[in-house]
Amino acid sequence: MAELTDASIPNLAAGCRWGGTIEAPVVLFPEGAIKVEGTGRAILELCAGQLSLAQIVQKLEQQFILAPPGKIRADVISFIENLHAKRILDY
Amino acid sequence: MPLSNPLALIAEITHRCPLHCVYCSNPLEMTARNEELPTADWLRVFREAAGLGVLHLHLTGGEPLARPDLAEMIAAARAAKLYTNLITSGIGLSRERLQQLVDSGLDHIQLSFQDSEEGSANWIAGARVHAHKLELAELIRGHRIAFTVNLVVHRQNIDHLEKMIAALEALHPDRMEIAHAQYYGWALKNRSALLPTKAQLDRALTIVAAAEERMRGRVRIDMVIPDYHARFPKACMGGWGRQLMLIDPAGHALPCHAAGVIPGMHFDNVREHALGWIWTDSAAFQKFRGEGWMPEPCRSCDRRTEDFGGCRCQAFLLTGAAAATDPVCELSPLHRIIEDAVREDTTQENAVSDFREAPFHVLQEKMGSLWSYRTDPK
Numbered sequence: 514m515a516e517l518t519d520a521s522i523p524n525l526a527a528g529c530r531w532g533g534t535i536e537a538p539v540v541l542f543p544e545g546a547i548k549v550e551g552t553g554r555a556i557l558e559l560c561a562g563q564l565s566l567a568q569i570v571q572k573l574e575q576q577f578i579l580a581p582p583g584k585i586r587a588d589v590i591s592f593i594e595n596l597h598a599k600r601i602l603d604y
Numbered sequence: 605m606p607l608s609n610p611l612a613l614i615a616e617i618t619h620r621c622p623l624h625c626v627y628c629s630n631p632l633e634m635t636a637r638n639e640e641l642p643t644a645d646w647l648r649v650f651r652e653a654a655g656l657g658v659l660h661l662h663l664t665g666g667e668p669l670a671r672p673d674l675a676e677m678i679a680a681a682r683a684a685k686l687y688t689n690l691i692t693s694g695i696g697l698s699r700e701r702l703q704q705l706v707d708s709g710l711d712h713i714q715l716s717f718q719d720s721e722e723g724s725a726n727w728i729a730g731a732r733v734h735a736h737k738l739e740l741a742e743l744i745r746g747h748r749i750a751f752t753v754n755l756v757v758h759r760q761n762i763d764h765l766e767k768m769i770a771a772l773e774a775l776h777p778d779r780m781e782i783a784h785a786q787y788y789g790w791a792l793k794n795r796s797a798l799l800p801t802k803a804q805l806d807r808a809l810t811i812v813a814a815a816e817e818r819m820r821g822r823v824r825i826d827m828v829i830p831d832y833h834a835r836f837p838k839a840c841m842g843g844w845g846r847q848l849m850l851i852d853p854a855g856h857a858l859p860c861h862a863a864g865v866i867p868g869m870h871f872d873n874v875r876e877h878a879l880g881w882i883w884t885d886s887a888a889f890q891k892f893r894g895e896g897w898m899p900e901p902c903r904s905c906d907r908r909t910e911d912f913g914g915c916r917c918q919a920f921l922l923t924g925a926a927a928a929t930d931p932v933c934e935l936s937p938l939h940r941i942i943e944d945a946v947r948e949d950t951t952q953e954n955a956v957s958d959f960r961e962a963p964f965h966v967l968q969e970k971m972g973s974l975w976s977y978r979t980d981p982k
Binding site for chain 2 (some may be wrong): 515525527528529533539541543544594597598599600
């Protein structure tokens with residue numbers, strides 16, 4: 514599996530896209546959909562092929578200033594790797 | 605429990621197909637071309653489905669490419685915000701037509717393979733189609749859509765599963781579906797040639813687990829196991845009338861691919877009824893919904909909320925009673941039907957064919973004692 518680094522730029526994989534409604538968004542992929550809420554949604558909205566992992570972490574740290582140091586980075590990495598294994602995110 | 609909305613719509617837009625696969629999931633009695641639902645009705649059905657909360661549309665057949673209005677259907681589905689998946693053999697798909705389907709909004713294409721060896725693949729499909737599929741895989745990879753390769757596994761090809769997986773991996777799919785034949789329609793008719801032994805299945809499971817590990821992050825593997833070797837039945841279609849609707853080429857709405865075999869059922873047609881009414885109120889969708897219909901041992905079983913008593917069509921096909929516990933279940937009083945089938949069918953010799961490169965009419969004649977090829981609607 515390719516290594517996720519600070520310079521990696523996560524993006525939705527081919528054939529994966531946003532769907533559902535504005536109130537209840539989902540990410541659609543072959544044979545399935547995931548409901549995206551709360552922090553998951555905050556992370557995934559930044560995984561759009563524009564920002565690097567380092568930039569995504571920085572943005573979220575500004576947004577969630579009360580999170581313990583290092584926690585956001587660890588959460589983002591585990592979230593991205595999990596969706597990468599399901600072929601929903603590329604980086 | 606309140607009724608949830610359907611999540612996926614399976615649109616069997618035609619039964620016509622240039623392939624003759626011996627495990628085809630289509631019914632033995634097929635819809636003829638002149639009975640097929642017109643374009644305008646399909647487009648309305650897709651809009652109604654999206655309105656009900658359906659997320660995924662699976663365009664299948666037969667061979668969906670046999671319909672010249674396929675691109676129009678994809679565009680309408682996409683406009684209705686459905687995720688569109690094309691399940692295809694690839695026959696009838698040129699570079700230009702693929703471009704047209706992608707431009708219309710296709711999200712995902714699922715290309716079927718019969719084997720990795722050309723002679724064997726063509727022998728199973730009853731048509732010389734393997735080489736075209738390989739060319740097509742490369743064209744598909746040139747587009748930014750999801751690409752699944754589907755391989756149906758059975759006794760005649762399972763012994764070289766490792767080779768088949770490696771050949772499919774070389775096509776760079778996002779997803780690989782390794783589906784053991786499910787015994788309905790043509791596959792049930794040909795079960796004695798297709799059902800693998802328990803030892804073959806166990807070996808296949810090890811091979812797939814190793815492939816999954818090796819390809820993690822690159823290719824997602826989904827596996828469908830042959831339920832004849834399982835202890836408990838599959839949660840067929842996620843439960844009757846719980847998640848899925850299937851529309852057949854003539855417009856009848858069914859809870860699953862095979863439900864047409866159950867006697868005494870009436871399936872309402874989308875030409876006469878709104879999809880929402882069919883989902884909530886039609887007799888067919890309510891028939892085995894929930895738990896009221898369940899006999900013992902299902903009725904008091906803890907697994908009833910997981911597998912919903914298994915498959916109604918399989919129960920009918922094997923026991924003669926659609927409301928019986930699926931005989932796959934080891935708790936079924938009729939489980940010996942499955943044990944007998946496994947014992948009898950898997951002792952048959954495998955086929956050694958000298959006719960693998962032969963044209964279809966020769967295959968049909970020479971293979972008659974082994975299996976029946978799927979034939980097209982009249």
